[in-house]
Amino acid sequence: MAQAAVGLQVHVTALVESATSSTAQVVPDSVVGVASDADALRGLAENADVLTFEHEHVSNEVLRDLRAAGHAVEPGPDALIAAQDKIVMRRRLGELGVPCPRWREAAEVADVLAFGDETGWPIIAKTPRGGYDGKGVRVLSREDAERWDLDWSWPVLLEEKVPFTRELAVLVARRPSGEIRSWPVLQTIQRDGVCAEVLSPAPGLSPTAARQAEGVGRLVAEGLGVTGVLAVEMFEVDGDLVVNELAMRPHNSGHVTIDGHTTSQFEQHLRAVLDLPLGATDQREPFAVMANLLGSGLADPTSAYPRLLAELPHVKVHLYGKEVRPGRKLGHVTVVGTDLDALRRDAARAIAILDGDPR
Amino acid sequence: MAQAAVGLQVHVTALVESATSSTAQVVPDSVVGVASDADALRGLAENADVLTFEHEHVSNEVLRDLRAAGHAVEPGPDALIAAQDKIVMRRRLGELGVPCPRWREAAEVADVLAFGDETGWPIIAKTPRGGYDGKGVRVLSREDAERWDLDWSWPVLLEEKVPFTRELAVLVARRPSGEIRSWPVLQTIQRDGVCAEVLSPAPGLSPTAARQAEGVGRLVAEGLGVTGVLAVEMFEVDGDLVVNELAMRPHNSGHVTIDGHTTSQFEQHLRAVLDLPLGATDQREPFAVMANLLGSGLADPTSAYPRLLAELPHVKVHLYGKEVRPGRKLGHVTVVGTDLDALRRDAARAIAILDGDPR
Numbered sequence: 200m201a202q203a204a205v206g207l208q209v210h211v212t213a214l215v216e217s218a219t220s221s222t223a224q225v226v227p228d229s230v231v232g233v234a235s236d237a238d239a240l241r242g243l244a245e246n247a248d249v250l251t252f253e254h255e256h257v258s259n260e261v262l263r264d265l266r267a268a269g270h271a272v273e274p275g276p277d278a279l280i281a282a283q284d285k286i287v288m289r290r291r292l293g294e295l296g297v298p299c300p301r302w303r304e305a306a307e308v309a310d311v312l313a314f315g316d317e318t319g320w321p322i323i324a325k326t327p328r329g330g331y332d333g334k335g336v337r338v339l340s341r342e343d344a345e346r347w348d349l350d351w352s353w354p355v356l357l358e359e360k361v362p363f364t365r366e367l368a369v370l371v372a373r374r375p376s377g378e379i380r381s382w383p384v385l386q387t388i389q390r391d392g393v394c395a396e397v398l399s400p401a402p403g404l405s406p407t408a409a410r411q412a413e414g415v416g417r418l419v420a421e422g423l424g425v426t427g428v429l430a431v432e433m434f435e436v437d438g439d440l441v442v443n444e445l446a447m448r449p450h451n452s453g454h455v456t457i458d459g460h461t462t463s464q465f466e467q468h469l470r471a472v473l474d475l476p477l478g479a480t481d482q483r484e485p486f487a488v489m490a491n492l493l494g495s496g497l498a499d500p501t502s503a504y505p506r507l508l509a510e511l512p513h514v515k516v517h518l519y520g521k522e523v524r525p526g527r528k529l530g531h532v533t534v535v536g537t538d539l540d541a542l543r544r545d546a547a548r549a550i551a552i553l554d555g556d557p558r
Numbered sequence: 559m560a561q562a563a564v565g566l567q568v569h570v571t572a573l574v575e576s577a578t579s580s581t582a583q584v585v586p587d588s589v590v591g592v593a594s595d596a597d598a599l600r601g602l603a604e605n606a607d608v609l610t611f612e613h614e615h616v617s618n619e620v621l622r623d624l625r626a627a628g629h630a631v632e633p634g635p636d637a638l639i640a641a642q643d644k645i646v647m648r649r650r651l652g653e654l655g656v657p658c659p660r661w662r663e664a665a666e667v668a669d670v671l672a673f674g675d676e677t678g679w680p681i682i683a684k685t686p687r688g689g690y691d692g693k694g695v696r697v698l699s700r701e702d703a704e705r706w707d708l709d710w711s712w713p714v715l716l717e718e719k720v721p722f723t724r725e726l727a728v729l730v731a732r733r734p735s736g737e738i739r740s741w742p743v744l745q746t747i748q749r750d751g752v753c754a755e756v757l758s759p760a761p762g763l764s765p766t767a768a769r770q771a772e773g774v775g776r777l778v779a780e781g782l783g784v785t786g787v788l789a790v791e792m793f794e795v796d797g798d799l800v801v802n803e804l805a806m807r808p809h810n811s812g813h814v815t816i817d818g819h820t821t822s823q824f825e826q827h828l829r830a831v832l833d834l835p836l837g838a839t840d841q842r843e844p845f846a847v848m849a850n851l852l853g854s855g856l857a858d859p860t861s862a863y864p865r866l867l868a869e870l871p872h873v874k875v876h877l878y879g880k881e882v883r884p885g886r887k888l889g890h891v892t893v894v895g896t897d898l899d900a901l902r903r904d905a906a907r908a909i910a911i912l913d914g915d916p917r
Contacts, residue, residue: 202561205584208860208877208889225564227586461872476868483842501567509835513820518567530567 203466244270333392363434369416459487490546496555562825603629632785692751722793728775818846855914
């Protein structure tokens with residue numbers, strides 16, 4: 200978002216966890232503090248035209264207070280709650296008529312057993328709040344449910360395990376005055392519950408299915424009154440779509456738009472929260488592939504640049520300035536062109552080199 | 559360059575004229591100082607892997623001292639001098655066999671008269687050092703030369719006035735280990751001696767002329783031992799090319815590469831000065847057009863965003879955070895696609911809106 204802000208001459212100030220954090224490395228005037236600190240958020244809001252987020256772990260109550268005090272907070276707390284609490288999300292999506300897996304709010308183990316016996320085992324259990332990247336999500340057999348050794352507090356969200364053929368994501372941006380634009384529908388490929396690869400557009404998706412997915416994105420954005428970027432993660436099941444998760448912020452799947460599309464999700468998010476007209480979302484080349492660097496065998500992945508850049512001069516590299524930890528999202532690469540298989544090979548090869556592959 | 563550095567996880571520190579300057583707005587850890595301050599440059603160099611520039615107005619002697627003290631300075635002072643002193647430039651290009659206008663170093667008015675009588679009036683006079691954007695350049699008639707009311711110090715560079723049909727620029731990047739890559743040859747359109755518009759690639763340029771121009775770029779980069787981005791401005795005369803000016807840094811004409819090409823001149827400059835392999839320079843769409851915002855009728859050009867972004871959702875906007883002054887380069891816009899005339903119209907329209915055109 201800092202990169203996009205430079206182009207538009209938008210001044211960004213950020214609340215950062217430490218003075219050496221990823222964000223602080225690239226945003227002048229970063230303020231060190233935690234997202235739960237109401238005074239820190241108020242300080243940011245008082246000096247800004249608008250306060251926005253790059254994750255959902257922000258107190259909804261504090262945001263309500265800031266809005267009540269006249270500060271612009273986008274997306275607003277009424278919308279954001281549906282991305283913060285998965286039970287609220289399911290309830291709201293149900294009210295909007297958006298296709299979802301069968302789900303239930305469980306208050307105790309008996310509810311879990313009843314839901315699984317009804318829908319068939321295994322089932323999916325989710326903590327309503329605080330989960331991300333597969334954390335706070337479990338696949339449960341009847342035995343797991345009977346034993347119930349999760350240290351989660353109740354209530355718990357239960358969902359049927361959808362026999363999906365693949366996962367899609369639709370990204371849309373909406374601004375307060377109502378304009379909505381969506382990017383081409385993406386295919387996301389997860390490994391161990393974490394996004395590993397994104398294909399844009401989702402290959403082989405019928406125009407009808409693409410329109411349906413975009414329609415769901417627009418319906419959710421309008422129905423919830425979202426401002427900024429909204430990512431709707433979906434399962435494709437026999438040509439039908441059901442919604443898996445929501446995010447109200449620039450989303451990992453949308454990193455592909457930085458190099459792949461006329462307007463990136465970050466530029467679009469800035470335009471949207473400032474209530475400026477949205478940019479064109481068309482794709483620069485027939486296909487764009489993004490792959491995540493999840494941990495690295497190298498202490499410093501930039502040490503792989505001589506090999507990486509020599510071997511793959513057309514790959515765009517994005518590293519986040521984070522300390523290496525196993526499985527951590529340290530960066531991503533994007534490659535655009537016409538031959539999807541070749542692009543996927545190049546993206547995978549780039550990630551292998553950044554991971555320290557000796558070949 | 560700050561935007562490109564974010565993606566590559568390259569840490570940039572900059573010497574800035576003031577704490578609120580354009581660069582300081584986007585580069586954390588900027589140091590306030592002037593480019594003529596040897597201690598300030600030494601301080602930067604001591605904490606960096608490499609010291610580089612975004613203008614040539616830096617003491618060559620100080621750079622020599624820094625190199626002697628073991629600091630990496632790229633481009634090096636031996637190359638940079640040819641972009642700092644136009645008489646040195648002409649001499650070096652002549653030694654390399656690069657086609658140039660006829661030229662002479664004049665030590666007094668008699669030399670000026672003799673050169674003009676030989677080559678034909680009017681002639682071009684240039685201050686060897688410190689000129690930019692048409693400053694330090696004059697077209698002289700014989701009467702102007704006889705009267706000689708320029709307050710320039712001698713020597714002065716004299717050049718024949720070339721009857722060019724248009725101006726081209728070739729951008730190349732070279733890294734110390736020798737790799738060179740060039741972008742497609744650009745056409746530049748000047749108004750009042752200042753670059754107003756850039757077309758990429760130069761329309762209607764024959765493959766032979768394009769190869770010739772790229773060959774000149776490579777010859778100059780290798781012959782002068784340039785590191786980083788080199789811009790070679792040329793005149794096209796009856797299908798032949800003669801070199802007008804050199805710049806050894808990311809150049810205004812190359813701003814078109816940010817949105818128009820796989821690797822921008824800024825990313826390439828960072829790669830080159832760090833001696834990393836260079837990126838692909840192919841064009842994303844058949845044509846890219848860049849237009850400069852030179853001054854503005856608006857006190858704050860961002861106030862034009864609601865109209866600009868609504869009317870032209872596919873135009874990419876870059877404003878530099880500079881205070882508005884008449885004729886000042888405040889930003890640029892880029893638009894890419896297949897219909898060159900339509901792109902030029904859109905770019906011109908975007909600039910008119912940023913300039914406050916009431917229509």
